Amino acid sequence: MEKQEKSKPANGRYDTDNETKRIVWIQSAGHCELCGTDLTYDYRAGKPMKWGEVAHILPASPKGPRGRDDHDEAKAESLTNDTANLMLLCPGCHEKIDRDADGYPESDLSGLHQAYLERIRLAATTPDGGRAIPVIVQSQHFATINDIPVRDLLGAMSGVDTHLLVSQDVANLLERYRQRRFDVERGGQLFVDPASAAGLVLALATPPHRDDRAGRAWLELNAHRCRDEIERANAAGLRLVGYWHTHPQSIPMISPTDVGSFSRFAARYTQDLPHPLAIIVGNSSSPEGIKAWSFREGRYVEAAWGNWPG
Incomplete structure (x- = not known):
């Protein structure tokens, strides 16, 4: 397993390491967690391509979108590689949640993130084919x-x-x-x-x-x-x-x-x-x-x- 690199401040914010990003991609099955777009295929070019972005619920810097008064550098760093704080999004949804932070508060995004991961787990289980309504x-x-x-x-x-x-x-x-x-x-x-x-x-x-x-x-x-x-x-x-x-x-x-x-x-x-x-x-x-x-x-x-x- 690849040794995780220590996150370092870059332009005032902390970077998520590559191993954590890979885990986020795997957990989200390569789809945008908000709109469901397949982020592993470029439909314009007609070929596979990774074009999703790993987005922070609470920001990678003290003053980023959804940052609270108690969101200091120590907390920003601790959450930078916490998959519970990271979502896989398409560029459009990523821009939307950060541009309208009040419309996409931490509580809503965290709930959506956990519900999405649970749906992936459910989809990976054997369906209950013997029961019907x-x-x-x-x-x-x-x-x-x-x-x-x-x-x-x-x-x-x-x-x-x-x-x-x-x-x-x-x-x-x-x-x-x-x-x-x-x-x-x-x-x-x-x-x-x-x-x-x-x-x-x-x-x-x-x-x-x-x-x-x-x-x-x-x-x-x-x-x-x-x-x-x-x-x-x-x-x-x-x-x-x-x-x-x-x-x-x-x-x-x-x-x-x-x-x-x-x-x-x-x-x-x-x-x-x-x-x-x-x-x-x-x-x-x-x-x-x-x-x-x-x-x-x-x-x-x-x-x-x-x-x-x-």
Whole structure:
């Protein structure tokens, strides 16, 4: 193993040694921890290339971005080679978090970093292929008064074998927004009606919003619209259960980027969303063109669909 070099101040800041940088690259699987971009391939040149940057959560100098009053030279040096304080980012995300340090505080970045590393560990484990959550589509949904306590809803959603009915309105919305060539990803939130006489019903899928940020292979739902939708849905007796988004592939599969956005979404609404559901809409009109996953007991479990309307 290569002997670690002692970090030295350079231009007023401490440098991370090469061995620590290699560990950061390995832990993050060569992808940007914020946007999910593959940092091991140059798509413009069409060849492999390392173009990511090892970024500091707390700065490498006493006066860098997110530096607190107690962040002196000794602390800056001690954190320079601490992988818990280092993220792998693309140049754009690196510039963004340092330019807007107030918008990306230490607590948020540390939480995102740890959640990202946990997702990588989960992705490296054997999937729990023997367990599924039945999801059944019903043709009609009738609104009912919500008289079920939230704690009972959480109990119902915690069962692996819970049947979740999907209203025709939700099915129609998902079909409507299949991602075509050159389209960006689109998505919204999912809400259940826990008081329906028919059982637990996925009653509402909110449409894409103009304030969402998106690219062809990534999506970030606008936080303000999410909270407004949750408040309106709760007032109507509905409860947040997850979110949906599109994929450019015919048959969608959950990706590291999805796992990242899924986990950030779930972390943002921990109290509302103990067992989140993610629906991904592909291009194919076959039953395999729309898939769902739930995060339960530390694993992402693929749902089993039944009677999806064709």
